[in-house]
Amino acid sequence: MKMSQNNPDKDDQTSSNKKTISLPISRVRLIMKSSPDVSSINQDALFLTTKATELFVQHLALSSFNNGSGKETNSLSYSDLANTAEENETFHFLTDILPKKILARDYLKSLEQMQEEDADF
Numbered sequence: 001m002k003m004s005q006n007n008p009d010k011d012d013q014t015s016s017n018k019k020t021i022s023l024p025i026s027r028v029r030l031i032m033k034s035s036p037d038v039s040s041i042n043q044d045a046l047f048l049t050t051k052a053t054e055l056f057v058q059h060l061a062l063s064s065f066n067n068g069s070g071k072e073t074n075s076l077s078y079s080d081l082a083n084t085a086e087e088n089e090t091f092h093f094l095t096d097i098l099p100k101k102i103l104a105r106d107y108l109k110s111l112e113q114m115q116e117e118d119a120d121f
Helices: 008-019 025-033 043-067 078-087 089-094 104-120
Strands: none
Touching: 025 043, 043 078, 043 089, 078 089
16 A cells, blocks of 8 residues: 655745745746746746845845945945945946936036037047
8 A cells, every 4th residue: 555645844845945035936936037038937946046136135235335334324325335336346247237326417517528528529
C-alpha cells in the first residue's frame, strides 16, 4: 500500500521565504511580466529576483547614507542617492534615473550658454 506524502518541510520553507523579503512579490512579478521576452516566471526565480532587488536597494541606501550628509541628522535624502549614483562606479548606471537636482534658473543659464556656444559655430 502506497501512501502519498505531502512534504511539510517544503510548505514551511515557502512560508519562511516569504517572511525573509519585504518587497511585494506580486509587484515584482508584474514588472517582470511587463517584458515581452518573459512568458512565464518560475517561483524560485521570482523569489530570487525579489530578494536580489531588496538587497540591491539596501546596499544603495546604506552606501548613500554612509557617504551622504544624513549621518548627522540620521536621514537619507534624494541628493545623497543622486551623489552616490554619480560618484560610485557601481551605481553609475543609475545617473539617468537619479539625476542631481538643479534650480530652474541654473538650468536656464546653462541652456543660454549652450545656445551661445552653438551660435558661435
